[in-house]
Amino acid sequence: MLWLWILIGVVALVALFAVVGYNRLVRLRNEVDTGWANIDVQLQRRADLIPNLVETVRAYAAHERGVFEEVTRARAALQQAGTPGTAADANEGLTIAIGRLFAVAEAYPELKASESFLQLHEDLTDTEDKISAARRYYNATVMRFNTAVQSIPWLLVASPLGFHAREFFSARGDTALPQVSFGY
Amino acid sequence: MTLQEQIRANRLKSAIVVFGFVLLLLVLAALIGFAFDISLGVIAVVGAVAYGIFALVRSRSMVSRLTGAQEVAPEAIRPLRRLVENVSIAAGLPVTPEVRIVEDAAPNAFAAGLRPQTSYVGVTTGLLATMPQRELEAVLAHEVSHIRNRDTYLMTMALVFAGVIALIADIGFRSIAYGGRSRRGGVIVLVLALVGFLLAPYAALLLRLSLSRRREFLADAGAAEMLNDPEAMALALRRLERNSTTIAYADASTAHLWVESPTDRLDSDRRGVLALSSLFNTHPPMQSRIEALEEAGGFRLPEELPSGESFGVEHGLVHA
Numbered sequence: 177m178l179w180l181w182i183l184i185g186v187v188a189l190v191a192l193f194a195v196v197g198y199n200r201l202v203r204l205r206n207e208v209d210t211g212w213a214n215i216d217v218q219l220q221r222r223a224d225l226i227p228n229l230v231e232t233v234r235a236y237a238a239h240e241r242g243v244f245e246e247v248t249r250a251r252a253a254l255q256q257a258g259t260p261g262t263a264a265d266a267n268e269g270l271t272i273a274i275g276r277l278f279a280v281a282e283a284y285p286e287l288k289a290s291e292s293f294l295q296l297h298e299d300l301t302d303t304e305d306k307i308s309a310a311r312r313y314y315n316a317t318v319m320r321f322n323t324a325v326q327s328i329p330w331l332l333v334a335s336p337l338g339f340h341a342r343e344f345f346s347a348r349g350d351t352a353l354p355q356v357s358f359g360y
Numbered sequence: 361m362t363l364q365e366q367i368r369a370n371r372l373k374s375a376i377v378v379f380g381f382v383l384l385l386l387v388l389a390a391l392i393g394f395a396f397d398i399s400l401g402v403i404a405v406v407g408a409v410a411y412g413i414f415a416l417v418r419s420r421s422m423v424s425r426l427t428g429a430q431e432v433a434p435e436a437i438r439p440l441r442r443l444v445e446n447v448s449i450a451a452g453l454p455v456t457p458e459v460r461i462v463e464d465a466a467p468n469a470f471a472a473g474l475r476p477q478t479s480y481v482g483v484t485t486g487l488l489a490t491m492p493q494r495e496l497e498a499v500l501a502h503e504v505s506h507i508r509n510r511d512t513y514l515m516t517m518a519l520v521f522a523g524v525i526a527l528i529a530d531i532g533f534r535s536i537a538y539g540g541r542s543r544r545g546g547v548i549v550l551v552l553a554l555v556g557f558l559l560a561p562y563a564a565l566l567l568r569l570s571l572s573r574r575r576e577f578l579a580d581a582g583a584a585e586m587l588n589d590p591e592a593m594a595l596a597l598r599r600l601e602r603n604s605t606t607i608a609y610a611d612a613s614t615a616h617l618w619v620e621s622p623t624d625r626l627d628s629d630r631r632g633v634l635a636l637s638s639l640f641n642t643h644p645p646m647q648s649r650i651e652a653l654e655e656a657g658g659f660r661l662p663e664e665l666p667s668g669e670s671f672g673v674e675h676g677l678v679h680a
Contacts, residue, residue: 207452214449302442309450312588317452 201330201339204321208342211314212260215345218310219254219267222303226251226270229296233277236287240280247273260314260343267307268347274300311345318342371578374514377571381521381564388528388560395536395553404531408524415520416474423472429460429482437461439675440488444481447501450586451508457481466605467491470618471503471512479507486605488672489679495596496671498583502593502619505582511575518571522564533557572642580649581656590657594650599665601646620646 230244250266250273257263278297281287322341325334334340385405393401423429434441441459448456457473458480467487473479481503491499506512536554580597584590600620621643643649654660672678 211452214452218449305442305446306449309446312450312586313452316585 197330198337201321201324201334201337204317204324205339207317208314208321211310211317212345214310215260215263215307215314218303218307219263222267222270222300222307223251223254225296225299225303226274228292229274229277229300232290232292232296233281233287236284236290237280243273243277243280247277249273260345264345264347271304315344315346318344373574374571374578377567377574378514378518380567381518381525384525384560384563384567385521385528387556388525388532391553391556392528392532392535394549395532400535404528408528411527412520412524415523416516419474419516419520424460427462427470427472427482428464429462429470429472429480432459432461434459437677439671440483440677443493443497443671444500444504447497447504447586450501451504451582453504453508457504457507459483461485465489466622467600467603468618468620468622469499469503471506473507474513474516476507479512481507485672485678486603488677489670490599490603491596491670491672492666492668493671493674494589494592495599498587498589498592498596499619501583501586502579502596505579505586506575509575509578509582511579515568515572515575518568522561522568525564526561529557529560569642573644576643576649577652580653584653584657590653591659591661594653594657594659594661595665597646597650597653598661601650602665618643 226247230247233240234244247270250270254263254266254270257266281293287293324330325339325341330339389401389405391401392404437459441456444459445456453476455477457471457476460480460482462468462482462484464484465486466484467490469481469483469487471479471481481500483500487496487499532553536550536557580593584593587593597620621641650661670678
């Protein structure tokens with residue numbers, strides 16, 4: 177009889193741990209999803225600024241066609257990117273393309289002084305700051321989720337239950353990954 | 361300790377302190393119950409809790425009045441607004457808190473509001489005039505951290521709790537003093553109850569203050585994590601420490617809200633070097649806050665603070 181009670185106790189305890197642990201994984205996964213949505217909003221905002229920027233520069237420097245095409249291509253790549261890794265790569269590509277566009281703009285003082293160009297420049301800088309802020313949050317949530325999924329005992333059952341380690345938002349060859357991770 | 365461990369430890373200690381509050385409330389109710397009647401004890405607690413809820417509801421507008429924070433149109437302070445947006449995104453907050461300005465030469469900042477959706481950050485014009493962007497961002501991250509950790513909520517609760525306990529103790533004390541025949545129980549019970557009613561408000565105050573000090577460490581660590589830059593937070597604290605302007609709105613009831621205690625400097629002059637006096641501070645000493653950040657980030661602050669234009673002057677928000 178005693179053994180039966182001990183058995184019931186153990187089963188109940190294991191069940192409790194399983195429920196608490198499972199709920200924690202769900203919560204952490206939701207946080208990762210929220211973190212990704214935050215980045216996505218800012219990436220979209222950045223992509224939305226591009227057509228205006230291209231039009232503004234074109235008004236002063238119509239013959240710099242190569243640069244316009246490059247920026248437009250980079251923007252399309254960003255919009256088609258499906259995973260955090262490819263999105264980070266595409267975002268990096270867009271940064272390089274925009275950098276080239278601004279370098280071109282250097283040669284046109286009237287363009288540089290125009291109201292709409294200054295405004296776009298400010299908006300783009302702001303969006304880049306916000307992408308990096310959103311990235312810090314997202315990567316912290318991914319770090320936390322991955323640590324949970326990859327530690328015992330979840331290491332064995334997380335994958336069958338549908339909890340797969342997530343990808344960081346970082347471009348290939350990017351060294352700005354969280355070296356110090358305070359994620360909590 | 362790493363920042364992560366600091367945050368965990370702080371959370372645990374906060375939970376213990378809240379538990380202490382509840383315990384204190386129950387002890388008081390039991391004392392009243394023993395000395396008079398169980399039903400009186402229940403009535404006192406229910407009444408006091410009802411008062412507490414009322415105070416909680418009124419707290420948001422009260423904080424603004426007590427600190428003198430003014431609502432400002434977002435367009436008028438756009439660069440500042442952007443910084444707050446950025447740290448809120450890094451904190452993963454669902455909404456960006458409103459920014460309010462306190463016209464005061466002393467550099468300081470605070471956070472208020474019960475939920476992230478209704479919270480706001482208040483900064484003094486002195487802060488804008490003193491801090492370069494990197495350090496201002498750290499101070500804002502500290503405040504946003506308070507909002508994310510629900511510190512503003514917890515500290516308002518603690519303030520209300522302390523008020524409620526003082527109220528019950530007062531009722532109990534007066535009942536014994538003037539209660540006449542309604543008293544029950546022997547002399548020992550009455551003496552115990554009397555001592556309990558006298559000490560309870562102080563116990564509540566000490567609990568509230570220790571809770572407040574915990575939350576400051578937690579917010580420092582949170583800000584450092586959010587910006588991935590513990591040094592910025594430490595530099596900001598050092599700059600606040602070196603600045604000796606005291607705030608005009610130094611008021612004990614809102615002292616716990618600010619990034620740097622607005623009243624400690626006044627108090628420490630008054631109290632001298634009593635070791636015990638640190639128990640009555642809302643904030644831990646700057647030096648230990650800076651040391652905690654140095655330890656976590658593995659750096660030493662330079663003697664000289666970086667000089668540079670302040671954010672407020674650079675963006676034309678305040679005059680130099």
